[in-house]
Amino acid sequence: MKKRRSLILLFLTLLYCGLLKAQDEKQRLAAGSLFTPKKDSLAKDTPVSATAAPAPVIRKDAVKKHDPRIATRRSAILPGWGQAYNREYWKIPIAYGILSIPTVLYFYNNSYYKKTKFAYEARYEERVHNDTSLLSLIDPELKTLSLENLQNYRNVFRRDRDYSILWFLLAWGLQVADATVFAHLKDFNVSDDLSMQIRPVFNPQTRGPGLSLSFNLRSTPRPTPIAR
Secondary structure, three states: OHHHHHHHHHHHHHHHHHHHHHHHHHHHHHHOOOOOOOHHHHHHHOOHHHHOOOOOOOOHHHOOOOOHHHHHHHHHHOOOHHHHHOOOOOHHHHHHHHHHHHHHHHHHHHHHHHHHHHHHHHHHHHHHHOOOOOHHHOOHHHOOOOHHHHHHHHHHHHHHHHHHHHHHHHHHHHHHHHHHHHHHHHHOOOOOOOOEEEEEEEEOOOOEEEEEEEEOOOOOOOOOOOOO
16 A cells, blocks of 8 residues: 555656656747747848848938148148149159259258358458468368458358248249149049030131130039938
8 A cells, every 4th residue: 555655656756747847848949949030030031121221322422522622731741742642643753853953952052151151251350350360261162262252152152042942932832732723623524525615627718727616505414312
C-alpha cells in the first residue's frame, strides 16, 4: 500500500514537472524567432513604396555656388590663393613673377641708397669740417664721385626705392582684381548662343563688306515648381 502511494506521488511529481517544463518551452518559443517575425522578413514582405523614404529634393538655391568674395579675400591675404580658388593654377607663377620684379628693385635701390647716403655724408664732413676719417669706409665704386654727384645718386635711388613699393602694391591689387573678376565670370554664360552676335556680311547695295549685328532676346525660363 505504501509502495503504491509512493508511486502515485512520484508519478504526480513527474507530471507536474513536465507541465512546468512545457509551460516554459511555450513562453520561450513565443518570445523567440518562431512567432516573432524578423526584420529581414518584414523588409522583404513589405512593399518598397511603403518602406522607402521619399527622395530628397535638391533645391536650386541649395547648390553651392562660386563665391567671388572668397576669391577676393584669399588673394588679398596671399597672392595666388584666389587664383587657386578659381582653379586657374597657371596664373599663380605669373602673379609671383610680377610681384618679384618690384621686390628685387626695392632691395637693389635700397642697398645703393644706403651706400650713396653714407658716401655723401662722408664727403660733406670732408668739405665742411675737414674730417677725412670716413673716406676709407666709402664703397670703392663711389670714391671717385663728387659731393654733388653723390647727392643726385642718393636722391635717385631713394625715389626708385619708393616707386618700387608703389609698384609692388599695384601688382598685389592687380592680382586681387584678377581673382575677383574671373570669380564673377565663373557663373557667367559664355556659350555660343549669346544675346548679341557680330558677323561679317556682304552689302549688295554698296558692293562691299560690312558688319551685321543680330540680337537674340531670350525670355528667362521660369523655375519649375517643386512638388512637396
